[in-house]
Structures are given as C-alpha cells and as structure tokens.
Amino acid sequence: MDYRAYNFIRAARPFHKLLQRFMFLGLVLVCFFIMLVGKLDAVLVDKLRSNVVGALIPIIDVMSHPIASVTEVINDLASLPGIRETNIKLERENLYLRQWYLTARKLQAENNQLHALLSSVSNTNRSYITARVVASFSGPFKNSLIVNTGLGQGVKSGQAVLSQQGLIGRVVQVAENTSRVLPITDxxxxxPVVLETNRLRAIMVGNNSSSPNLAYIPQGSQLIVGDRIYSSGDGDVFPAGLPVGVVLAVNGDEASIQPFEKFNSVQFVRIVKLQQPIFIRSGPKVE
Known part of the structure; x- marks a missing residue:
C-alpha cells in the first residue's frame, strides 16, 4: 500500500511542478478574462457578484461567530485590570459622596430649624415657562434672543430667563407670542450677584463679550478664581439664588466672570414666573 502511494506521488511530481510554473500565468489570464467580461457586460458581472456574495454570507456568518466569541473573550480579559481600577475609583467616589450626603442632610436640618426660629418665608417655590429660541442676534453693540412665548403664555417684562446651566438674561420686550431676551453679557x-465663598455682594456688568465684569466690589475684598456666583436678589430684578457663573480672572479690584452658559448656543430656555415682576422700561413690542 505504501509502495503504491509512493509511485503515485512520484508520477504526479512533474505535473505538480508544471502546475506551479503556470499557476501565476493562469491567475493573470483569469483576472484579465473577468475584467474583459466586466467591460462587455457589466450587468452580468454585477449579478454574478451579488449571487456569489449572497452565497458566501451565510458561510462567513457561521465562521465569524467563533472568531467573534474568541475576540470578545480576549477583550474582556484585557479589560479586567481597567475594570478593577474603575471599580476601586467608583467605590472611593461613592464613599466621598455618601459623606457629603450626610453633611448635606445635617445642614438641611439646621437650615430648616433656623428658618422656623426666624419665621422666615420661603421664596423657592417658582414656576417656569418653557420656550424655544427662534432667533439669536450677536454683535459689537447689541445682543438679544427671540423666544416663541409671549403675553399669551404668561410672559411679562422683567422675568428672568434660565438655560439648563444657569441665568442667561431677562425679558425686556413682550409681544403676544414672542419675547425678546437681553443676555447678561450685553x-x-x-x-446683582453674591459670591458663594465669602458672600460678597457686587454687580455683574455686561460688556458685549463672553466675560462680563464684576463692579462695585468692596475695597480689600479677597476674590477667588473659580468661586461660584449667584444672583443676590437685591432690587428684586432677579430672584435670589440663580446660578450665574464663576470668577474667571482677578486683577486687583477688578474681576471678570465666566457665565455658566453662552447665550448664543442655547436652544431652549425657562422663564421664571414672578407673582409681582418688576416691569423694566423698554422699547416697542416685538412683532
């Protein structure tokens, strides 16, 4: 049996060498033939290609499942160290947040007791009107937003306008179904604002740039870069406690503010409804 197999291999050796010699030439001729057929009848070639691909897809799909499974296992094993590090980091953050949660509950309880002792009236119950920004105007001399709510929806001049991040302006002109908003950067x-850390009160003044100035700062005040700023409620122009921005830079007694939100990138806003809003003198209504 072995002798016959040896004779067969010995007899087939010349044909094997001949096949190797002319294989490259044969492949070139096959490619040339396929290109020629493609030039002569492109529809036939496209149909043949579609049929071949359609026949091979189930085979490729079956073969790809083991490869995909092995690849998924390899990726999972490779990501194990990262998952452990992420888990440790999340556990630390969770512990840190739980400590702050307990501190916040304690402060909330103390705050409620102080309010009860002072018989103070809470001014945090506010309602809002949601509006969509339909136009935005930005220039060196004038900035404004036009929203699609007006008198018909309960909007009144002087009401504060908020984005998802914080205060962006106030309503200055109202029509039946539209309103014009003056940005805080105008x-x-x-x-009127108050700093979070040292409770200093000042006035944020717009300058038609992305960084308004902080004016009327008490002399000798220590301003901290990154300190948060909220509306103080002085003058009843804006409700107290609305987030405004952070201290961007300090130069002596001057400071610049980075608002939490850029007014020209806002799509939806919330208008704070006041029971007795301050009516600010303005021009003609928006048509």
Whole structure:
C-alpha cells in the first residue's frame, strides 16, 4: 500500500511542478478574462457578484461567530485590570459622596430649624415657562434672543430667563407670542450677584463679550478664581439664588466672570414666573 502511494506521488511530481510554473500565468489570464467580461457586460458581472456574495454570507456568518466569541473573550480579559481600577475609583467616589450626603442632610436640618426660629418665608417655590429660541442676534453693540412665548403664555417684562446651566438674561420686550431676551453679557445688562465663598455682594456688568465684569466690589475684598456666583436678589430684578457663573480672572479690584452658559448656543430656555415682576422700561413690542 505504501509502495503504491509512493509511485503515485512520484508520477504526479512533474505535473505538480508544471502546475506551479503556470499557476501565476493562469491567475493573470483569469483576472484579465473577468475584467474583459466586466467591460462587455457589466450587468452580468454585477449579478454574478451579488449571487456569489449572497452565497458566501451565510458561510462567513457561521465562521465569524467563533472568531467573534474568541475576540470578545480576549477583550474582556484585557479589560479586567481597567475594570478593577474603575471599580476601586467608583467605590472611593461613592464613599466621598455618601459623606457629603450626610453633611448635606445635617445642614438641611439646621437650615430648616433656623428658618422656623426666624419665621422666615420661603421664596423657592417658582414656576417656569418653557420656550424655544427662534432667533439669536450677536454683535459689537447689541445682543438679544427671540423666544416663541409671549403675553399669551404668561410672559411679562422683567422675568428672568434660565438655560439648563444657569441665568442667561431677562425679558425686556413682550409681544403676544414672542419675547425678546437681553443676555447678561450685553452692555446694558446689570445683575446683582453674591459670591458663594465669602458672600460678597457686587454687580455683574455686561460688556458685549463672553466675560462680563464684576463692579462695585468692596475695597480689600479677597476674590477667588473659580468661586461660584449667584444672583443676590437685591432690587428684586432677579430672584435670589440663580446660578450665574464663576470668577474667571482677578486683577486687583477688578474681576471678570465666566457665565455658566453662552447665550448664543442655547436652544431652549425657562422663564421664571414672578407673582409681582418688576416691569423694566423698554422699547416697542416685538412683532
């Protein structure tokens, strides 16, 4: 049996060498033939290609499942160290947040007791009107937003306008179904504010740039870069406690503010409904 197999291999050796010699030439001729057929009848070639691909897809799909499974296992094993590090980091953050949660509950209880002792009236119950920004105007002399709510929806001049991040302006003109909003960065804007850390009160003055200035700062005040700023409620122009921005830079007694939100990138806003809003003198209504 072995002798016959040896004779067969010995007899087939010349044909094997001949096949190797002319294989490259044969492949070139086959490719040339396929290109020629493609030029002569492109529809036939496209149909043949579609049939071949359609026949091979089930085979490829079956073969790919083991490969995909092995690849998924390899990726899972490779990501194990990262998962452990992430888990440790999340456990630390969870512990840190739980400590802050307990501190916040304690402060909330103390705050409620102080409010009860002072018989103070809470001013945090606010309602809002949601509006969509339909136009935005930005220039060196004038900035404004046009929203699609007005008198018909309960909007009144002087109401504060918020984005998802914080205060962006106030309503200055109202029509039946539209309103014009003056951004806090406009040169005509003035916002009474209070700093979070040292409770200093000042006025944020718009300058038609992305970084309004902080004016009327008490002399000798220590301003901290990154300190958060909220509306103080002075003058009843804006409700107290609305987030405004952070201290961006300090130069002596001057400071610049980075608002939490850029007014020209806002799509939806919330208008704070006041029971007795301050009516600010303005021009003609928006048509």
């Amino acid at each position: 040169i005509k804007s003035r916002v």
